[in-house]
Amino acid sequence: MTLEARDVTFYYRGKKKSPVLDHFSLYINSGERVGLKAPSGRGKTTLCRLLAGYERPVKGEILLDGKPLGAYRGACPVQMVWQHPETVVDPLLRLGTTLSEAGDVEERLREALHIEEGWMDRFPSELSGGELQRFCLARALHPGVRFLLCDEISAMLDLVTQAQIWQFLLEETKRRSLGLLVVSHDDSLLDQVCTRIVELPFPSWRIF
């Protein structure tokens, strides 16, 4: 399977003169781990949102196996793991409820990510960022997922947890031959994890 951004142009409403992405193309094959690096504000998160279908490109298209992403019904095969896990869980629901809504998570995943049974009865405000991030990873890795977009998922974690999470993700992607897009500022992390590194181009409308 291939996830492809074909000749994508995107700008936010009213910012036609300064597009975030200008005729940008990228592909990720199953089993590949692509690193994405660029300075702040260059559009890394925007690219992830486009690839996951949260935004639609103004020009160009996002294709999964040659078909537009919008054609897939139900749980999307492309899932994004967000930079701030505390914003992606409903603050009023216990985590167990949130998790069961997304379809039950395999026992194996829970164990590998060290998700404790007791967390299920808690509210999101009662877990730390790292704990929530592991929870979000488990949720995103539902059985139908083929591509995982990791938007700075480990930037706020301590080194031990970072290592654990990446260790797990590497094994999981190999086992299920998932495609992975890794966004990070950390060059050594990208070198360690990725099979290929892409840099977002300097936008042509910027003159400084």
Add this chain to the structure above:
Amino acid sequence: MTERHWNRRAGTLLFLVLAILVLAGITAAGIFLEEEAAVTDFSRTNLAPGAEFWFGTDWMGRDMFARTIAGLSLSIRIGLLTAAVSAAAALVLGTMAATLGRRADSAISWCIDLVMGIPHILLVMLISIACGRGFAGVVAGVSLSHWPSLARVIRGEVLQLKNAPYILVEEKLGVSKLQVACRHMLPHLFPQFLTGLILLFPHAILHEASVTFLGFGLSSEQPAIGVILSESMQYLTTGRWWLALFPGLSLVLVVVLFALLGERARYLLDPASAHE
């Protein structure tokens, strides 16, 4: 360990129950006292407050206590009706503005600004006159002028929820739209709505009383607080202070009770303070 169980939540709940009981009691008592409030007896005119007539009697020998309670009851009933109508209008318009696209949004927002731009009392008076005064006029006037602020709150809340990351993620994970709306949007929207609804009461009651006081609302044979106050103005200079003091004071108390009710309800329901 009973003291640890007596936290703010329990205290607030107790207050809510008591306040609702008091308000319901006044409303019910007023309906029963309505006939007594109209009884005139010229053998007991202009009595000062005492053991027999707590709030005194007026120049026609009517029992001011019965009149006050009957007036409050009418005010509360009008308040309930108008608040319910304006809250329903606010919910529908606010949700429409947030979900039906940019055109609908700017049209509805324009209406909100328009209605908010006119002073409430003026608008209530105009609508009330246009609808022929009386009960219908007051209800129409108050309910048509009080929806914009709540509509604006609902619109903002729905807009924010629609783009909240956790809602977007749920949709990506294949959760149905209906479930997202019921499970994730309603619990966030409901507290705002209920608080707004309760806080509409005091406004509605005060505006009903003031528009009646000014002579553009309920007719003078009805036992309304506004009628009582405007009539008693003529007798204030002759030293009959009780005619205005007690009805006015009890109106203020009822309004304060409603305002506190809304505020306490928010404590319990608002996500930011619900777990305190």
